Amino acid sequence: MENFNKLFFHPLFKDTIAEINRLNIQLPPNPSDLEMDFHLDTNPLNGETVSKVEDIKNYKLNEKNGVKLAQSKRTLCAYDESINSYLGLEGTAYLTSHSLIVHYKEEYLPLNYLTFYFYTRAETYSKNSNVIKYSTNIEVDSKKDYVNDRNEFIIQNTPSNSIIFIDGPLFGGDVNFQAFQLNEKLLEKNIIPLFFVKNSYSCMATDHIEELRGKYNSDLHWAYNFLHIGERTNLFKYTDQLNKKDYSKLFFYIKVFNTSPQRVEFHTRTFEKYMDEIPEIFDLIYYLLLVQGDIKNPQIRSISIAEKYARATLKLMNVNQIMKKSGIVPTMNQERFGW
Structure with a gap:
């Protein structure tokens, strides 16, 4: 675990800041917190891509089994990120903290990785710099860079023979291939990856399973009414048609x-x-959600800790002070609202 309890920077972090200053690019003083959205809840094209793996019924979870697994030889890890975006007249900058924590004995050991990118549609800036990124679709390109950084960070630093809980969905739009690669690389290291999605309005089950179709506003609507506390639904399977x-x-x-x-x-x-281990992992998830105990924002304890380190390390970098030399001129919305 000697690699943990550290914060490190992308190799071009300082170069990007230096180039922004050299080119006199103007960024706003107040960043906005960004939720990475991959439009991952796009529904399948037809019902054949969603099926039931188990009978539709309530499945009771056992937190005591979860405690046993938490104390087993498998290391528990979690990943989350925090992102600040700076919307300027010349382009958009993204400051990201990738956060990985490991349960080690009685401690949570953190490892954080800071990246800083600037994207612009103005070729006059990108042609004069090897770190300023030219983009005709900043939203898409920034997400691709984020996913590539995230995957490399997780693959290189997650200990072998562990379970990792990752905040966010498995697949999504233009980054499906990268998501598949991440999963494959982790399996090669005997790492079990699980992904967590909150506040989703997906209708994957309720639109495509005959017993549920047309009866609920979303999957969450159905699950909330269907489940009692301490239960899970049956497993569903989604398969991309292509x-x-x-x-x-x-x-x-x-x-x-x-x-x-x-x-x-x-x-x-x-x-x-890992078919034989999966049922116990479900109980482990339940146990870790109970340990967190946050009724207003229930999430895996491990992910919650990773999120706290991600936000804390972002605050260590005062980009506003670094950018003072740039003669900052924010856009109207950024000036008024800080986003």
Whole structure:
């Protein structure tokens, strides 16, 4: 665990800041917190891509089994990120803290990785710099860079023979291939990856399972009414029509308190490889959600700790002070609202 309890920077972090200053690029003084949205809840094109893996019924969870697994030889890890965006007249900058924590004995050991990118549609800036990124679609390109950095960070630093809880969905739009690669690399290290989605308005189950179709506003609406506290739904399987082999996942919904459930998902290959361990991992998830004990914002304890380190390390970098030399001129919305 000697690699943990550290904060390190992208190799071009300082170069990017230096180039912004050299080119007199103007950024706003107040960043906005960014939620990375990959439009991942796009519904399948037809019902054949979603199926039931288990009978539709309530499945009781056992937190005591979760405690046993938490104390087993498998290391528990979690990943989350925090992102600040700076919307300027010349382009958009993204400051990201990637955060990985490991349960080690009685401690949470953090490892954080800071990246800083600037994207612009103005070729006059990008042609004069090897770190200023030219982009005609900043939203898409920034997400691709984020995913590539995230995957490399997780793959290189997650200990072998561990379980990792990752905030956010498994697949999404233009980054499906990168998501598949991440899962494959982790499986090679005997790492079990699980992905967590909150506040989703997906209708994958309620639009495409005959027993549920047309009766609920969303999957969460159904799961909230269907589940009692301490239960999960049956497993569902989603398969992408264009790549059934690689882009396939299992998912279920879990209700820990009398609040909105959340979705847990994992790749089909993960399920096939660790089928015998999966039921205990479901109990472990329930236990870690109980340990966190946050009724208003229930999430895995491990992810919550990773999130706190991500936000704290962002605050260490006062980009506003660094940018004072730039003669900052924010856009109107950024000036008024800080976003």
